[in-house]
Amino acid sequence: MATTIPLRHPVTPSPRHLRGKTIRNVVLFGGLAIFTVWTLFPFLWIISTSIKPDRDLYRRVSLLPQTITDAHYSEVLFETPFLTYFRNSAMVAILTTAVAMLIAVLAAYAMTRLSFRGRTFVARATIVTYLIPAALLFIPLFQIAQQLPFSGEALGLVIIYLIFAVPFSTWLAISYFNTIPSDLEDAALVDGATRLRSLFTIFVPLALPALAVIALFTFTHAWNEFLFALLLIQRDSQKTVPIGLAEFVVGDVFAWGPLMAGSLIASLPPVLIYIAAQKWVVSGLGGGAIKG
Amino acid sequence: MAAIPGIGQRHSAVGSAPRPAATRALGRDWKIAWVFLLPLVLVLVGLVAYPFVSGIILSMQQKVVGQDPTWVGLRNYRELLVGEQYSGIFWNSVRVSVIYTGVAVAVKLLLGMCMALLLNETFRGQTLMRAVLFLPWAVPTIIVALTWRWIYDGSPSGLINYVRIEFFEQQTLIQFLADPSLALWSVIVVAIWQGTPFYTMMFLAAMQAIPTEQYEAASLDGANVFRRFSDITLPSLVPAITITALLSTIWTANSINFIFALTRGGPVNATMTFPMLAYEVGIAGARQLGLAAAVSVLFFPLFIVAIYILTKRMLSVEGRA
Numbered sequence: 001m002a003t004t005i006p007l008r009h010p011v012t013p014s015p016r017h018l019r020g021k022t023i024r025n026v027v028l029f030g031g032l033a034i035f036t037v038w039t040l041f042p043f044l045w046i047i048s049t050s051i052k053p054d055r056d057l058y059r060r061v062s063l064l065p066q067t068i069t070d071a072h073y074s075e076v077l078f079e080t081p082f083l084t085y086f087r088n089s090a091m092v093a094i095l096t097t098a099v100a101m102l103i104a105v106l107a108a109y110a111m112t113r114l115s116f117r118g119r120t121f122v123a124r125a126t127i128v129t130y131l132i133p134a135a136l137l138f139i140p141l142f143q144i145a146q147q148l149p150f151s152g153e154a155l156g157l158v159i160i161y162l163i164f165a166v167p168f169s170t171w172l173a174i175s176y177f178n179t180i181p182s183d184l185e186d187a188a189l190v191d192g193a194t195r196l197r198s199l200f201t202i203f204v205p206l207a208l209p210a211l212a213v214i215a216l217f218t219f220t221h222a223w224n225e226f227l228f229a230l231l232l233i234q235r236d237s238q239k240t241v242p243i244g245l246a247e248f249v250v251g252d253v254f255a256w257g258p259l260m261a262g263s264l265i266a267s268l269p270p271v272l273i274y275i276a277a278q279k280w281v282v283s284g285l286g287g288g289a290i291k292g
Numbered sequence: 293m294a295a296i297p298g299i300g301q302r303h304s305a306v307g308s309a310p311r312p313a314a315t316r317a318l319g320r321d322w323k324i325a326w327v328f329l330l331p332l333v334l335v336l337v338g339l340v341a342y343p344f345v346s347g348i349i350l351s352m353q354q355k356v357v358g359q360d361p362t363w364v365g366l367r368n369y370r371e372l373l374v375g376e377q378y379s380g381i382f383w384n385s386v387r388v389s390v391i392y393t394g395v396a397v398a399v400k401l402l403l404g405m406c407m408a409l410l411l412n413e414t415f416r417g418q419t420l421m422r423a424v425l426f427l428p429w430a431v432p433t434i435i436v437a438l439t440w441r442w443i444y445d446g447s448p449s450g451l452i453n454y455v456r457i458e459f460f461e462q463q464t465l466i467q468f469l470a471d472p473s474l475a476l477w478s479v480i481v482v483a484i485w486q487g488t489p490f491y492t493m494m495f496l497a498a499m500q501a502i503p504t505e506q507y508e509a510a511s512l513d514g515a516n517v518f519r520r521f522s523d524i525t526l527p528s529l530v531p532a533i534t535i536t537a538l539l540s541t542i543w544t545a546n547s548i549n550f551i552f553a554l555t556r557g558g559p560v561n562a563t564m565t566f567p568m569l570a571y572e573v574g575i576a577g578a579r580q581l582g583l584a585a586a587v588s589v590l591f592f593p594l595f596i597v598a599i600y601i602l603t604k605r606m607l608s609v610e611g612r613a
Contacts, residue, residue, distance in 0.1 A: 024517075028413055031410045035406075035407055045442070049442065106331065114324060115319045115325075116318060117319045117322065119325075122333070131602055132340060133545070134546060135546035135591075136588045140346045142574075144342075163339045167335075226432075227548055245435065256449075260442070266435060270432070271431065
């Protein structure tokens with residue numbers, strides 16, 4: 001007897017317990033199934049549209065493709081300036097991310113580790129700036145940007161995108177730097193390291209998860225931005241993907257096949273970066289931003 | 293006045309040499325601090341403060357693109373609030389903006405909470421599920437808008453109309469974006485689809501900060517799922533809910549992308565939110581920059597409250613971290 005007891009389940013589940021578990025599973029997996037369908041059906045529709053021949057799109061409509069074609073993809077890639085748009089977007093997004101992160105790391109270090117008057121004021125100004133809606137600024141910025149020399153070029157967008165990217169990155173970096181114990185740095189400073197060296201050899205390596213989240217958010221924002229690109233860029237050679245794609249719609253004629261093919265390709269960079277950085281997102285946000 | 297003992301002594305205890313006046317007034321590291329802060333300050337002043345002020349000045353000018361401005365004082369504001377030509381469309385945009393933002397934020401909050409509660413459970417495939425449900429957030433808004441335009445398409449090729457005809461044997465086509473009574477709701481659905489994952493992310497992050505001991509203790513006391521939610525989860529989430537809802541209110545109200553790509557404010561101004569109105573007045577149609585700037589400035593007071601609360605909350609979180 002004594003030898004058989006430990007092999008059995010320690011507590012026999014009561015019927016009430018079992019019923020509770022069943023209900024939990026039904027709610028959990030039923031809920032997840034509904035949310036998955038709701039989230040994924042537009043993606044399936046994009047994919048399905050992008051590989052269906054025109055005949056199946058407009059005349060003999062079907063949910064799933066009857067025959068598969070790569071015509072829309074080759075049209076987007078080789079008969080439109082899509083690749084130029086893609087290159088412009090990549091350049092703008094990468095540059096915005098790099099510049100914003102550099103500015104943010106320097107500023108966050110100053111605000112968390114240095115003692116000076118005006119610290120709170122700058123911190124507050126950063127947050128207020130982050131919160132001021134772009135819709136409030138786009139009319140005056142449109143007027144100002146028209147008079148600047150780089151206006152109309154993709155690179156000029158980098159400067160505009162710093163409006164969002166810098167305050168956001170700085171704020172997230174501040175929250176994270178605050179969690180790094182100061183003893184680490186004090187030791188280095190006693191050894192004679194300069195402030196700049198201690199920032200890049202101690203803080204930046206420790207803050208990598210937060211920096212990954214910052215990079216993800218700023219890259220995605222710059223890659224996806226539409227309004228300012230639309231206002232400021234006219235020449236085809238300077239267009240980014242979002243405005244380039246929007247112009248596949250000529251008048252009221254929508255070439256849905258190429259449009260969806262282009263949309264799929266254009267979604268890949270942020271989605272792939274997001275999947276790669278995903279494990280840090282929740283912890284990065286929780287570690288700094290909204291820990292209440 | 294007698295010197296307060298203690299304050300001066302603390303200084304001399306830390307630094308052995310007497311400190312110069314500038315250091316005492318501006319702080320120990322003021323020089324290097326402002327060198328590090330210079331780029332940030334340039335962005336804040338040059339890209340935000342300066343356009344902000346010039347927007348207010350612009351709103352008091354009559355300015356057509358390509359022409360010199362003339363000062364008109366508050367005439368643009370009067371024109372929008374009570375004027376014959378623009379007051380109708382302005383007050384319409386107030387109504388549309390409030391419905392659009394209010395409904396979208398409320399539903400995103402509710403769905404985001406449900407999604408986060410489900411994802412916070414332990415089950416196999418949790419990581420994959422999270423990645424899938426967060427996907428809409430990463431897709432460019434303009435692509436989301438174009439995709440939904442295709443889903444809503446008013447011909448038998450549009451997904452919804454196709455499904456209705458094929459599987460539910462309906463005879464009529466619904467014009468989701470061209471029917472004035474449906475257009476706003478159709479746009480709101482798209483905003484909800486893309487916006488919910490942000491709420492889920494923020495709530496999930498906050499839920500994972502709740503110590504599991506609290507739930508174990510409650511379980512032992514016999515509290516059921518609903519009691520655990522209302523007694524433990526919800527109270528711990530209040531700061532996250534406040535911050536997320538306020539942030540999202542600012543962003544939702546000010547975003548132009550969905551409306552621009554789906555309806556352009558139409559049909560008959562049914563989806564004309566205020567940023568879309570500013571765009572139409574200032575850039576697309578009349579090209580009246582001064583009037584358009586006044587539209588934006590008039591809406592700013594609505595956001596000051598949200599910005600004020602958020603700044604206080606975010607600073608206090610930063611201080612505690």
